[in-house]
Amino acid sequence: MEALKNERAKFLRTSTRLKNEISSLITLPSVEDEKIREKVSLYDRNFVDFSEAHKAYIAMLNEEEATEENSTYYQPKSEEYQQFSKAMSDWIKGREVDIKPQDSISQVSSKGSKNSKASSVRTVASTERMKEEAKLEGLKVRVEMLRKRREIEEKERLLKQQREDYELEVEMKLAEAKANVFKKYDNPESSDEESLLTKSDDKVDSSGVHNLIRSQTEISRMMIDQQKLVSLPRRELQIFDGKVQDYRAFIAAFEHNIEQLQTTTKIGYTTYSSLHLVGLES
Structure with a gap:
């Protein structure tokens, strides 16, 4: 995760450097328009790379952290990029209007002017396309975060339902245990009868044992007498x-x-x- 964050920061530093270079170049009186266009094209491509790095980084965050990163970090950078990109597009268009084939200072042929205009159109189109791609990537991130949020909410709902079922089952078990205790103490006669039956059985068993011992004693005595x-x-x-x-x-x-x-x-x-x-x- 830290590597993705560093990668994003690297593209942001490159974007800032290109922006400063372009701002310095347009102040020069003899700057070539083609050089400005090249720098602007690099600036646009770098911002696309920055957007991709940002998307990869927030994919590792939870929903709340990703939303915070988008609102406090990415959106301000995106707005700054769009403003500067529009300003440069307007500047290039103004330069194309001012430059004419007959101007001796420009020393630009008619053919060169047409090629320059075509290149400018391509640059503007590329810039607009990159803006739309950046916007689309932002929407994709929001959709992915929304999907994760719904998955988390569904898991929380299931856990809540399981917890409620468990608590209800515990209450039922406790109620059954109490009912059994009350039933036992509400019918003491039944318990007494069972106790009497048990004691009676013990007496029967004891009497039988005594009779058996008595019989064995008599038999032994008779055998002794017979032996005598x-x-x-x-x-x-x-x-x-x-x-x-x-x-x-x-x-x-x-x-x-x-x-x-x-x-x-x-x-x-x-x-x-x-x-x-x-x-x-x-």
Whole structure:
């Protein structure tokens, strides 16, 4: 961007130099008109280059900066150029009217005069064309800046719409959250019922576990008793043969062996002992 700005400044300095040279030349009494025309032509072409450099520079700026550059920098330079260019065109036309073929001072032939007039016409036409081109370039810049401005405005509009949609969505989410909280506290019975159901389920589960443990304990106890029954030692019980004098001794021995055993075991020993009761029925 700085290089474009320096390029524009270079053409402006050249324009100022050419303008000063032309202004000095037209004050000379013996200046040649052709030399003036050449300088004016250079001045016109240089201003076209200056306009192109200005266009390239402001294309890098935003809309506000470009508008500021056009109004405060380019427009004054363009008006100055147009005024000076018109003044030089009028001066050249005046010189052509004053110069006649028979003037001894001019020493210009009729043919040379015609060529000079033709050259002057071309110079004026070239100047007018350059003015129109400069004006057209200025309009192109304004159109481009307007297009960029509209693009920026459209982006801003879309961003604003997205921001509004987001804010509305946030409000909706907050409203839903509040409604859920109010609904929860407006129906406390439902929460109590759910709590009771949960506690009831816990009780059922706890009761089932206790029953299972109790059953397992009983089974274990039965297995232990069965194991004891199977592993009963061979007890040598006194055989009661029916003699009355041996009965008391037999009963005492019997009670001593099985009195402190559990019921199931007692039954086992009783069954075992019954096999040794001989002659009891008799």
